[in-house]
Amino acid sequence: MNNPTSKYEKMNFRFCGTSGLQLPAISFGLWHNFGSVDLYENSRKMILYAFERGITHFDLANNYGPEPGSAEETFGRILHKDLAGYRDQMIISTKAGYYMWPGPYGDGGSRKYLLASLDQSLQRMNLDYVDIYYHHRPDPDTPIEESMLALDHAVRQGKALYVGISSYNSEQTREAMRIMRELRTPCIIHQVKYNMFDRDIERDLLDTLKEFGLGCIVFSPLAQGLLTDKYLNDIPADSRAAKPNGFLSKDAITDQRRAQIKKLNEIAQSRNQSLAQLAVAWVLRQETVTSALIGASSIEQIDDNLKVLENSELSTEELKQINDVLQ
Numbered sequence: 067m068n069n070p071t072s073k074y075e076k077m078n079f080r081f082c083g084t085s086g087l088q089l090p091a092i093s094f095g096l097w098h099n100f101g102s103v104d105l106y107e108n109s110r111k112m113i114l115y116a117f118e119r120g121i122t123h124f125d126l127a128n129n130y131g132p133e134p135g136s137a138e139e140t141f142g143r144i145l146h147k148d149l150a151g152y153r154d155q156m157i158i159s160t161k162a163g164y165y166m167w168p169g170p171y172g173d174g175g176s177r178k179y180l181l182a183s184l185d186q187s188l189q190r191m192n193l194d195y196v197d198i199y200y201h202h203r204p205d206p207d208t209p210i211e212e213s214m215l216a217l218d219h220a221v222r223q224g225k226a227l228y229v230g231i232s233s234y235n236s237e238q239t240r241e242a243m244r245i246m247r248e249l250r251t252p253c254i255i256h257q258v259k260y261n262m263f264d265r266d267i268e269r270d271l272l273d274t275l276k277e278f279g280l281g282c283i284v285f286s287p288l289a290q291g292l293l294t295d296k297y298l299n300d301i302p303a304d305s306r307a308a309k310p311n312g313f314l315s316k317d318a319i320t321d322q323r324r325a326q327i328k329k330l331n332e333i334a335q336s337r338n339q340s341l342a343q344l345a346v347a348w349v350l351r352q353e354t355v356t357s358a359l360i361g362a363s364s365i366e367q368i369d370d371n372l373k374v375l376e377n378s379e380l381s382t383e384e385l386k387q388i389n390d391v392l393q
């Protein structure tokens with residue numbers, strides 16, 4: 067790795083809630099662009115570039131692909147081929163909670179599913195343990211206690227150092243944390259969607275996370291690419307909205323949305339930064355937010371997003387301008 071010391075000096079690390087674990091202000095997720103359908107060489111370049119620039123945290127899930135599972139395989143391959151010897155400088159997370167295999171044991175939040183899926187993830191990545199293991203989403207048909215006891219077991223087995231929850235609402239988070247505190251399980255992080263177009267967590271979840279000393283890593287801080295200059299005029303052929311496997315629907319890009327994006331882009335320009343950088347700065351302004359979990363399809367995008375670290379303070383006036391656009 068080039069400049070092994072300075073990359074850590076340039077990255078801004080934040081403590082994950084009241085835990086002793088620090089995460090980079092920008093983490094990297096492998097939801098899109100790391101499947102068996104994607105170009106391996108591009109996936110490899112992005113992982114190596116991100117790590118070289120101080121992004122120590124890589125986020126996966128059992129079902130990332132497509133094919134489901136293939137993002138973990140791609141990541142494992144890169145890790146062992148190109149980054150052997152660096153495992154202890156990395157935080158690797160994975161999750162289970164969405165559909166993964168047929169029958170009643172491959173979806174949801176049962177002990178059976180969560181523990182079997184973790185074994186499969188470790189096998190695909192060829193790892194002994196992950197740093198963070200998440201329940202990917204709340205399961206209304208499984209008692210929260212069962213899912214939490216499964217996460218606790220993963221820690222006690224030595225297969226996860228820490229655990230977390232994702233997309234639990236405030237009430238579900240309280241119940242989960244009550245159990246985890248009783249068990250003294252290191253449940254230290256909540257992964258949740260947050261960006262200028264989706265501010266749900268401001269209602270009460272952020273306060274709950276603070277109350278319980280939980281860290282917060284926010285996914286889709288760029289609203290899957292909407293909060294960049296990519297869709298200002300059209301839908302580029304190589305964009306997530308145009309791709310058959312992407313989760314961003316073309317219908318999300320309405321005229322009203324595009325008008326907002328244009329105004330936000332002007333605010334970004336007045337700060338001499340890209341809209342992507344402004345969008346990341348905006349989520350990082352929250353003191354409860356530990357890390358912005360970005361995705362990318364090229365190293366140029368990672369490079370662009372990382373530049374936010376040079377200009378991430380937002381004035382009251384700029385925040386007001388942004389709020390006015392979002393009204």
Ligand code: NDP
Binds near residue numbers: 306
């Ligand atoms: P983002 O909102 O950061 O969107 C990433 C996409 O935006 C990229 O793939 C790229 O799209 C585009 N983009 C990124 N940077 C730029 C740039 N500088 N200029 C132009 N376009 C850019 O995050 P994701 O939605 O990808 O989510 C990030 C991660 O969060 C996932 O990988 C996953 O780890 C996690 N996640 C977790 C969920 C959960 O339920 N817990 C749910 C969803 C995500 P394009 O391909 O069009 O170039």
